[in-house]
Amino acid sequence: MNTQPTFSERWSPVLTVRGLSVDYEAERPVHAVRGVDLAVGRGEILGLAGESGCGKSTLAYAVNRLLRPPAHVVGGEVVFYHADGTETDVFALDGEQLRRFRWNRLAMVFQGAMNALNPVLTVRAQLEDVIRAHEPATDRRERGRRCAELLELVGVDPRRLDSYPHELSGGMRQRVMIAMALILRPDVLFMDEPTTALDVVVQREILAEIARLRAELGFAVVFITHDMSLLLEISDRIAIMYAGRVVEEGGTERVRRTPLHPYTLGLLRSFPSLTGEPTGLHGIPGRTPDLAEELDRCAFAERCPYRREVCDGEQPPLVAHPDSPAGADGRVACHAHDPSRYGTAPPESLLRGEFRPIEESEVIR
Numbered sequence: 002m003n004t005q006p007t008f009s010e011r012w013s014p015v016l017t018v019r020g021l022s023v024d025y026e027a028e029r030p031v032h033a034v035r036g037v038d039l040a041v042g043r044g045e046i047l048g049l050a051g052e053s054g055c056g057k058s059t060l061a062y063a064v065n066r067l068l069r070p071p072a073h074v075v076g077g078e079v080v081f082y083h084a085d086g087t088e089t090d091v092f093a094l095d096g097e098q099l100r101r102f103r104w105n106r107l108a109m110v111f112q113g114a115m116n117a118l119n120p121v122l123t124v125r126a127q128l129e130d131v132i133r134a135h136e137p138a139t140d141r142r143e144r145g146r147r148c149a150e151l152l153e154l155v156g157v158d159p160r161r162l163d164s165y166p167h168e169l170s171g172g173m174r175q176r177v178m179i180a181m182a183l184i185l186r187p188d189v190l191f192m193d194e195p196t197t198a199l200d201v202v203v204q205r206e207i208l209a210e211i212a213r214l215r216a217e218l219g220f221a222v223v224f225i226t227h228d229m230s231l232l233l234e235i236s237d238r239i240a241i242m243y244a245g246r247v248v249e250e251g252g253t254e255r256v257r258r259t260p261l262h263p264y265t266l267g268l269l270r271s272f273p274s275l276t277g278e279p280t281g282l283h284g285i286p287g288r289t290p291d292l293a294e295e296l297d298r299c300a301f302a303e304r305c306p307y308r309r310e311v312c313d314g315e316q317p318p319l320v321a322h323p324d325s326p327a328g329a330d331g332r333v334a335c336h337a338h339d340p341s342r343y344g345t346a347p348p349e350s351l352l353r354g355e356f357r358p359i360e361e362s363e364v365i366r
C-alpha cells in the first residue's frame with residue numbers, strides 16, 4: 002500500500018491572510034481589496050487570477066508591506082508560520098524587524114521587474130548589495146560565490162555577473178530579478194506577472210525554471226497572472242479574485258475539472274487552448290463593478306448567467322462546499338451553491354460547467 006502522504010495531507014500553511022481590506026484614498030475611496038481570506042501552503046505554487054483591476058497586485062503589495070499612500074490597509078491580518086511552529090504577525094513588524102523579515106521570509110518579483118534593475122550597476126553589484134545589506138558579516142569571496150551560484154541556479158551564465166543590465170536580454174534580466182528575490186532564501190516568493198513582457202518561449206522556460214527551483218529549494222510561490230492557461234499549468238492550487246474578493250479557491254485539477262463559481266467558469270471558457278497564444282481574460286460580457294461603490298450584493302451578478310433574486314440582495318460568503326461535485330476541495334462564494342439561499346439546487350448546466358443562461362427547467366421550485 003502506498004503510504005506516501007498526498008499533497009493535501011502534507012499541506013500546511015506558511016502564510017494566512019484573514020479579512021484583508023485595502024483602500025486607495027481619494028474623494029471616493031477605492032475599495033480595491035475587500036475582506037480577502039487566503040492561505041498559502043508551505044512549498045506550494047498558488048496561482049492568483051482575475052481580470053485587470055480586481056486587486057491582485059494590491060493584495061500582494063499589502064501582504065509584503067509594500068503599499069504606499071494613497072493605498073492603506075483598512076483591516077485584516079497576515080500571519081507567517083515559521084518552520085519551528087512559531088508565528089509572526091506581519092502587520093505588527095516595523096523598522097529593523099520588517100527589513101529582516103522581507104527578503105528573508107517573503108520576497109517579491111514585481112510586474113515589469115526586468116526594467117527595475119539599476120542601469121549603471123553590474124549584475125554583481127546589485128546582487129551583492131542585497132547580501133551586504135542583510136548579512137553584513139558575509140565576506141567578499143563568499144558573496145561572490147553565492148551570487149555566481151544563484152545566477153547559475155536561475156539559468157544565467159555566471160560570467161554575466163560583470164554585465165550591465167542593457168547587455169542582457171529581457172529574459173535574462175527577469176532571471177536576474179528572480180535570483181535577487183531568492184538570494185536570502187525566502188519561504189514565500191510573490192511573482193506579479195513575472196513573464197508577461199516576455200515572448201512565449203522565454204516565458205515557458207522561466208516558468209519551468211521556477212517550478213524546478215521550487216522543488217529544489219522548497220519555497221512557496223504566489224504566482225499572479227491574467228493568463229489562465231499558464232496558471233493551470235504551473236499551480237498546485239488556484240485562487241480566483243473578482244472585484245477585490247476571492248470568489249473561488251481550490252486544487253488546480255479540481256478547479257479545471259469542476260469550476261464552481263460562474264466567473265471561474267467564464268474564465269476557463271474564455272481562452273481557446275492550453276498551448277495557443279496567451280489570451281487574457283476576454284469573453285465574459287459586461288464590466289467589473291465600480292470599486293468605489295460599497296457592494297451589498299454579489300459583485301458578479303450583472304454578468305452572471307445564473308443570477309437570481311438573492312444575488313442582488315446579499316453578498317455570498319466564501320465557504321466550503323462538501324456536497325458539491327468538488328468534494329471538500331476548496332471554497333466558493335456563490336449563492337447558486339447554497340439551495341437555502343438560491344431557492345433551488347445548483348442548476349445542472351452550472352454543475353456541468355456550462356457558462357450559459359439558467360433555463361426555466363433547471364429551476365426546482
Ligand SMILES: Nc1ncnc2c1ncn2[C@@H]1O[C@H](COP(=O)(O)OP(=O)(O)OP(=O)(O)O)[C@@H](O)[C@H]1O
Pocket residue numbers: 025027031033051052053054055056057058059060071227292
Ligand atoms: N493609486 C491608485 N489610486 C486609486 N485607485 C487605484 C490606484 N492604484 C490602483 N487602483 C485601483 O485599485 C484596483 C486594484 O488594482 P490592482 O493593480 O491591484 O489590480 P490587479 O488585479 O493587479 O490588475 P492588473 O491585472 O491590471 O495588474 C483597480 O481598480 C485600480 O483602479
Ligand code: NI
Pocket residue numbers: 057058059112193
Ligand atoms: Ni496587477
